[in-house]
Amino acid sequence: MPVITDTTPEETYTIAGESFQIPQPYAEGHVLTAGEASQLNQVYAENIRNNLAAKVKELKEAGTFDAESFQETVDEYCAAYQMGVRTGGGGRTSDPVQAEALEIARTLVRNAIKAKGIQISSVPAAKITELAKAAIASNPKILETAKARVAEAQSLASIDLANLGSSEPAAETPKAKK
Numbered sequence: 001m002p003v004i005t006d007t008t009p010e011e012t013y014t015i016a017g018e019s020f021q022i023p024q025p026y027a028e029g030h031v032l033t034a035g036e037a038s039q040l041n042q043v044y045a046e047n048i049r050n051n052l053a054a055k056v057k058e059l060k061e062a063g064t065f066d067a068e069s070f071q072e073t074v075d076e077y078c079a080a081y082q083m084g085v086r087t088g089g090g091g092r093t094s095d096p097v098q099a100e101a102l103e104i105a106r107t108l109v110r111n112a113i114k115a116k117g118i119q120i121s122s123v124p125a126a127k128i129t130e131l132a133k134a135a136i137a138s139n140p141k142i143l144e145t146a147k148a149r150v151a152e153a154q155s156l157a158s159i160d161l162a163n164l165g166s167s168e169p170a171a172e173t174p175k176a177k178k
Contacts, residue, residue, distance in 0.1 A: 008023045008024065010023050040083070052073070098146075105132035105133070105135040108132070109128050109131045113128075
């Protein structure tokens, strides 16, 4: 179990629309318990699986998948993979504005692809993300729109709906005609 003290670094996380400081007790050199090691190994394997799933699917759909030769790809990927280090492929972010901007840009890219008469399923997801990131970089309006959407969503999160329906009289049911 990690030791948490007054000097343990913290980061802000949002839980149900509210911000809280959560300790970050793990640091380089931390000696792992068996449970921590098991959890990290599970996350590591899941990350590898998730990051390679689209490539396996792509090869299967093309009819060129061979498990034995793909094991080499898995081995090479594992050798180069650094857990916790973001690379350009996934496009995931914990910044809600960046996440919203990426979603807006992906929608714009998909719409442009459709407008050209190209099937979306024929374009790899990584390519759509790459084009979306380029669209964000060259079109400041996407980021502005994302900021506005996130601000609006955050303002809605503060609406108190705890008493929803409890103070209003129950709707009368129409009486059957005789």
